[in-house]
């Protein structure tokens with residue numbers, strides 16, 4: 001048996017929609033991008049949505065549009081995909097890390113205020129693995145110190161906190177659609193916000209700094225080519241129409257894992273806060289300290305179960321260590337979590353037999369790889 005870590009869920013509807021674009025004369029900057037953006041303003045009730053060619057591009061534009069630059073600091077989490085910190089570096093600002101909560105795996109709101117100083121310009125929480133961060137506390141701190149809030153919602157489309165959707169708490173939020181995310185466009189991202197000026201800046205900068213009213217060769221500011229093409233947007237429109245179906249399928253897979261893993265000693269299943277409705281991005285377990293994770297990963301991989309240590313802390317990545325003189329011990333919770341996590345195969349159409357096979361082998365691996 002071979003079970004991949006992730007697998008996109010593309011139906012005939014997506015294929016037909018992309019084909020239709022290919023048969024049209026409009027492959028970029030066309031009606032599908034507008035339609036895809038409208039699906040986000042409708043889902044979230046925010047005023048603006050700006051489609052871009054990746055989640056990373058979206059984060060970069062939002063940082064720029066908020067005027068964050070050299071000498072500024074942005075407080076964020078070290079337990080994330082590296083793009084959530086790199087986007088700060090792109091503008092020569094400094095990512096200031098704050099350790100995480102060991103259950104939610106999100107930035108620990110109780111530690112944020114100690115990291116605020118006169119250079120701090122924004123808070124950039126990440127909704128890790130589709131579990132919303134503690135946005136009420138984060139917003140309170142931001143208001144108290146006059147900081148912007150940027151939500152990295154790249155892993156959290158459709159998640160809710162106290163009934164309110166992820167992506168509606170910050171001055172802006174960013175979603176991503178790489179093929180392992182809940183919905184995909186191949187490559188793609190979406191920035192959402194309410195402020196007209198920030199939206200206009202993002203639209204201009206994704207399109208080479210052009211202004212909406214100016215001519216094609218009229219460039220008002222430094223811009224980029226961060227546009228989302230029409231094939232990707234068409235794929236996204238169909239995936240958005242299927243969002244609730246997709247989220248339900250993923251919740252079903254997570255439930256099966258939770259049930260089957262409950263009795264395995266030394267394995268901790270994902271911890272979900274009461275006020276949270278998850279949008280399942282990945283299924284990440286944690287192994288007890290006495291279990292040799294490397295050996296477990298190897299055991300599973302040998303039996304065709306693809307699995308990964310998800311995530312390695314950002315501050316321990318080689319160039320972050322060098323740039324900011326980070327070292328082991330800086331963020332102990334993040335590091336302990338980072339050493340213990342294993343992402344198991346997780347996708348919409350993962351079958352019951354496959355889940356059972358993964359769990360059976362994990363059970364054997366854990367028993368075999370107990371080192372103390």
Ligand SMILES: *Cc1c(COP(=O)(O)O)cnc(C)c1O
Pocket residue numbers: 053054055056057080081083084126152154155176177178188189
């Ligand atoms: C996927 C992801 C991104 C970036 O998305 P890309 O589309 O791959 O650029 C950013 N932040 C987090 C937390 C992510 O998981």
